[in-house]
Amino acid sequence: MASRVISKWFGGSEGTVNSWDRFAEEDPYLYILTSMKRTDPRVFWQSGEQTVKIELLPFVQSHDLRPLVALELGCGIGRLAFPLAHHFRQVIGVDITRGMVQRASSFANDNGIKNASFVAISSPEDLLDQTGEYSGNCDFIYSLLVFQHISEFSIIESYLHVIRTLLHKRGLAYLQFDTRRTSSVYRLKTRLPDFLLPRFFRRGIRRIRRSPEEIEASIRRAGLEIVEQLTPESEYHRYVLRLPQSKRDSR
Numbered sequence: 001m002a003s004r005v006i007s008k009w010f011g012g013s014e015g016t017v018n019s020w021d022r023f024a025e026e027d028p029y030l031y032i033l034t035s036m037k038r039t040d041p042r043v044f045w046q047s048g049e050q051t052v053k054i055e056l057l058p059f060v061q062s063h064d065l066r067p068l069v070a071l072e073l074g075c076g077i078g079r080l081a082f083p084l085a086h087h088f089r090q091v092i093g094v095d096i097t098r099g100m101v102q103r104a105s106s107f108a109n110d111n112g113i114k115n116a117s118f119v120a121i122s123s124p125e126d127l128l129d130q131t132g133e134y135s136g137n138c139d140f141i142y143s144l145l146v147f148q149h150i151s152e153f154s155i156i157e158s159y160l161h162v163i164r165t166l167l168h169k170r171g172l173a174y175l176q177f178d179t180r181r182t183s184s185v186y187r188l189k190t191r192l193p194d195f196l197l198p199r200f201f202r203r204g205i206r207r208i209r210r211s212p213e214e215i216e217a218s219i220r221r222a223g224l225e226i227v228e229q230l231t232p233e234s235e236y237h238r239y240v241l242r243l244p245q246s247k248r249d250s251r
Contacts, residue, residue: 021097021098021099023097025099027039028076028077028099028100028103029041029044029077032044032076032077032079032145033047033079044079045079045082047079048078048079048080048082048083049083051079051080051144052080052083052084052087053083056080056084056142056174057084057087059174059240060087060140063172065139065140065170065171065172066139066168066170066171067087067088067089067139068088068089068090068137068139069088069089069090069091069092069134069137069138069139069140069168070084070088070090070091070092070138070139070140070141070142071091071092071093071094071131071134071138071140071141071142071166072084072091072092072093072094072141072142072143073094073127073141073142073143073146073147073159073163074094074095074096074143074144074145074146074147075093075094075095075100075101075104075118076093076095076097076100076104077100077103077104077107078093078103078104078107078108078116078118080142080144081093081104081116081118082107082108082113082116085113085115085116088115088139088140089115090115090116090117091115091116091117092116092117092118092119092131092134093116093117093118093119094118094119094120094121094127094130094131095118095119095120095121096120096121096122097120098120101118101119101120102120104116104118105117105118119131123158124155124158124159124161124162125158125162127159127162128162128165128166131166134166135165135166136165136166136167136168136169137166137168138166138167138168138171139168139170139171139172140171140172140173140174141163141166141167141171141172141173141174142173142174142175143174143175143176144176144238145176146176147159147175147176147177148176148177148178148207148208148209148210148235149207149208150208151208153210153214153218156218157218157221157222160218160219160221160222160224160241161222161223163175163222163224163241164222164223164224164243164247167242167243169243169247169248170248171242171243172227172240172241172242173224173239173240173241173242174238174239174240174241175238175239175241176236176237176238176239177210177215177237177238177239178207178208178209178210178234178235178236178237179209179210179211179212179215179232179233179234179235179237180209180233180234180235181209181233182209207235212232212233212237215239219239219241223243223244223247224241224242224243224244225241225242225243225244225245226239226240226241227240227241227242228240
């Protein structure tokens with residue numbers, strides 16, 4: 001029953017979610033960081049440290065965000081959450097895959113990291129239920145290499161509504177999508193059965209391209225405002241979002 005609930009909100013079949021459970025057992029390093037040519041935990045963790053150092057931390061500092069509460073959607077085993085925890089009072093990582101969350105929690109316990117906590121969720125509503133104490137208090141909400149795997153866009157929009165609820169009035173969300181234009185090759189790949197495709201092109205793990213128009217309409221419906229966009233119409237298109245002025249004034 002739990003797997004069916006999770007699959008509904010992840011936006012795929014039950015097999016999709018079971019696949020991520022299997023990935024967590026088989027090789028979470030390679031399935032999370034597919035750019036690695038082979039499994040190398042050292043390269044995996046260093047990539048997280050570099051992403052935080054070169055991308056996330058400069059962003060946080062340049063926007064003068066409070067270094068209090070950060071929340072990661074799709075935290076995996078903590079590749080980004082752990083290095084970011086050096087710079088925030090509290091980091092919360094959430095993921096739909098319980099095996100990933102268990103690994104991240106064990107790593108935190110084994111290494112005495114007290115200000116990083118991890119939660120397994122089954123839906124956007126469950127995310128809000130389990131992080132309700134942080135409503136209106138999250139200074140930085142971020143998600144990289146996650147939304148590009150969700151097949152049902154309504155699920156993404158539900159997460160955007162939750163982000164609006166969790167954000168502090170001066171907080172920002174930093175969300176990555178793949179907004180490259182679809183090509184005939186891409187459309188062909190999406191129609192082929194999985195057994196004909198390399199493993200990283202299969203359902204559940206392959207990148208799903210979204211149009212900027214679709215994303216931006218959803219952002220508006222969720223009651224969020226676009227502050228800026230980084231590398232638009234690319235595989236690493238990032239939207240920076242905040243509450244609209246009226247919400248910032250009322251909180």
